[in-house]
Amino acid sequence: MEREGASPLVHLVIILTCLVWILPTLGLLVSSVRPAHDVAATGWWTVLRNPFDLTQYTLQNYREVLGAAGMGRAFVNSLIITIPATLLTIGIAAFAAFAFAWFQFPGRDALFLVVVGLLVVPLQMTLIPILRLYSRLGLAGTFVGIWLAHVGYGLPFAIYLLRNFFGSLPADLFESAFIDGASPLTAFFRLALPLSVPALASLGIFQFLWVWNDLLVGLIYLGGSPSVAPLTVRLSTLVGSYGQSWHLLTAAAFVSMAVPMAVFFALQRYFVRGILAGAVKG
Amino acid sequence: MRIRRNLAGWMVIALVLVTMPALSAQSGKVTILGTWGGHELAAFEKVLEPFEAATGIDVQFTGTRDLPAVLTTRVAAGNPPDMAALPNPGQMLELAAGGHLVDLSQILDMDQLREDFAPVWLEMGSYDGKLVAIVLSADLKSLVWYNPKEFAARGYQVPTTWDELLALTEQIARDGHTAWSIGLESGAASGWPGTDWIEDIMLRTAGPEVYDQWVNHDIPWTHPAVRRAFEIFGEIARNPRYVYGGTTAVLSTNFGDAVNPLFTDPPRAFLHRQASFITSFITENNPGVVAGEDYDFFPLPAIDPQWGVPALGAADLIGVFRDTPETRALIRYLVTPGAQAIWVSELGKLSANRRVTPNAYPDELTRKMAQTLVEAEVFRFDGSDLMPPAVGSGAFWEGVLMYVGGEDLDTVLEFIEAAADDAYTSGAATD
Structure with missing residues (x-):
């Protein structure tokens, strides 16, 4: 493959696009280290006039965010919510996707169509009926309830992504495995899963980000009591009802970003390969 | 198999974690x-401290700026909170x-309540002859903020x-300056x-009677009285000589930032009309400013002398969804002057409880606001909060933006x- 073939024009366009994309995040980062009254008075770009004048920077916003009461507990809650919700989604989706890709059973295509159709159902529509069910079952305000909710919301996309990836694995591989006497379970654990690490990793990143960044689902099903509230819910209460102290959110955004960033970098070598999952056959 | 062992491990951890909140509650x-949230939440926790210490009841407050949606969802799902604190009576009703x-x-x-609160506050929380909400505090909206030092230096009179x-x-x-600073931007709520x-x-x-008719949609929006109010607003807001940055700035400046031009050196504007809550923005964005010296207010003056200087306001109301011994104890505590005095002294809000002494207010400025509120012959609640949401937090906001936009x-x-025709179910002007 000729990598050098790309013209300088393409490079320029890519660099420009990246810059435009990064600019708001850069602004956020700069704002997060500026004092509140500076943020209120002037735009973040004013620091560019004198970027090395360190007196205009402060870590006060970070200190206030990290020092706020209950932040540690909220961080732990977020992990408690996100990790099982991610693992469960991947686990269930992998089983389902494998069945959709390699098993023959009546109504398979119709079922798959239903799953794909669920992708377009806005989750807001489900809030009231599910919460009503939860309060009857005693699941409202519990971690089990929110795991189930996140798994349910994540599954359609997860199954769709993985089915296409499993479907693109060579059929010969499974045929010869079955001829050699492998059970479907063995074929799944020994063949499909190891070959699908890129797809599983990218799905893991997606799902982790969605659950970690979620505010609405947590607020509705868990409520805001300190023993269960995730980081997003806790951070949103730093701001007053009229939006006072919004400068704290700039720092809060980076605090909340730290864990997903770590997950992303840990899994990123799989990411590009995985995101092409199912897009190209062969 | 490794996967299975991991799975089992996870399930044990999960089980432990699931039971934890149950044990603590x-x-x-x-x-x-x-x-x-923020300072308000901290202040409310201060209010709760003596109550929790005395009763051992654990009060858990959840703050969300998307309250109407979250509350409606939870109520519709049969899972309401024990109590709710609402910033407007519309949803409460x-x-x-x-x-x-x-x-x-x-x-x-009730006898004590009638002694402590003027009838207007009890009516605000009443529905169909029942008291469904109590007023924790009030905010005064008819205020014009200015910078007394700059006024003195330039010889401007209040x-x-x-x-x-x-x-x-x-x-x-x-x-060669602009008098007003106005900011209408407020995210999805822009225009309010x-x-x-x-x-x-x-x-x-x-006057108050036509105002009530307007709020109830007994007169149409095309009524001359409504038209005149928009025109008087437009004389200032649409005049680039009168408002800082012209209509572009009016439309794009956040309401919380709009007061800042009064405190730059030199000031870029001199007058700002906003409710009492703006003091928290002033002090936060301009550290070191002193109430009464660097910033002060005057009531928005009378226009037609016949109607004097009425007060427009808002209130924080608290209602109860579940009748339990704990909620009974808490609501009884929250109407007391003691609880309300902590709340207003922390936030510079105003108490509707007559037994809250003026000494409870943090500064002279807040005492002056409380006095303005008490002395106003006419008090009316923020009309847009009382209208159906499709109008009061929809078309009205949008209409203001359209009008300022030219x-x-x-x-x-x-x-x-x-x-309004679509949203109101009653009202003489509803087609």
Whole structure:
């Protein structure tokens, strides 16, 4: 493959696009280290006039965010919510996707169509009926309830992504495995899963980000009591009802970003390969 | 197999974690849903401290700025919080109409309440003869903020009539400055600061009765009184000589930032109309400013002398969804002057409870606001909060933005009237 073939024009366009994309995040980062009254008075770009004048920077916003009461507990809650919700989604989706890709059973295509159709159902529509069910079952305000909710919301996309990836694995591989006497379970654990690490990793990143960044689902099903509230819910209460102290959110955004960033970098070598999952056959 | 062992491990951890919150939540507790966060949340926790210490009841407050949606969802799903703190009576009455709120007149000492609160505050929390909400505190909206030091340095006088206010505006314009700073941007709620202007002007030009008719949609939006209020607002807001940055800045400046031009050196504007809550923005964005010295207010003057200087305001209301011994104890505590005094002294809000002494207010400025509120012959609640949401937090906001953006007033008023026709179920002007 000729990598050098790309013209300088393409490079320029890519660099420009990246810059435009990064600019708001850069602004956020700069704002997060500026004092509140500076943020209120002037735009973040004013620091560019004198970027090395360190007196205009402060870590006060970070200190206030990290020092706020209950932040540690909220961080732990977020992990408690996100990790099982991610693992469960991947686990269930992998089983389902494998069945959709390699098993023959009546109504398979119709079922798959239903799953794909669920992708377009806005989750807001489900809030009231599910919460009503939860309060009857005693699941409202519990971690089990929110795991189930996140798994349910994540599954359609997860199954769709993985089915296409499993479907693109060579059929010969499974045929010869079955001829050699492998059970479907063995074929799944020994063949499909190891070959699908890129797809599983990218799905893991997606799902982790969605659950970690979620505010609405947590607020509705868990409520805001300190023993269960995730980081997003806790951070949103730093701001007053009229939006006072919004400068704290700039720092809060980076605090909340730290864990997903770590997950992303840990899994990123799989990411590009995985995101092409199912897009190209062969 | 490794996968299986990991799975089993996870399940054990999960089980432990699931039981944890259940164990910690066994004693009496009360959950409250509201909009407060930041300083407000800290202040409310201070209010709760003595209560929790005395009763051992654990009060858990959840704040969200998306309160109407979250509360509606939880109520509809049969999973409401024990209590809710609402910033406007519109939704409170809606919940009461749905039969979701507990009748507090059975729980509270009504004779004491009638002694402590003026009738207007009790009416605000009443629905169908039942008391469904109590007023924790009030905010005053009819205030014009200014910088006394700059006024003194430039020889500007605090206006006491509308003509003087316009004369001052013109004088500042002749001096080569702009008098007003207005900011209507507020994310999805953009436009609401303009609705406060219109409401204040309506009260001063048409009087409280027409104002009530307008809020109830007994007169249409195309009524001359509404039209006149928009025009008076437009004289200032649409005039680039009178307002800092012209209409572009009015539309794009956040309401919380709009007060800042008063405190730059030199100031870029001199007057700012906003509710009492703006003091928290002033002090946060301009550290070191002193109430009464660096910033002060005067009541928005009378326009038509017949109607005097009415007060437009807002209130924080608290209603109860679940009648339990814990919620009874808490609501009884929250109406006491002691609890309300902590709340107002922390936030500079105003108490509606007559027994809260003026000493409770943190500074002279807040005492002056409380006095303005008490002395106003006429008090009216923020009209947009009372209208159906499709109008009060929809078409009205949008209409204000359209009008400031240069849209023809007839078009704007007909646009809001069309939305009102759809949204109101009663009202003489509803088609």
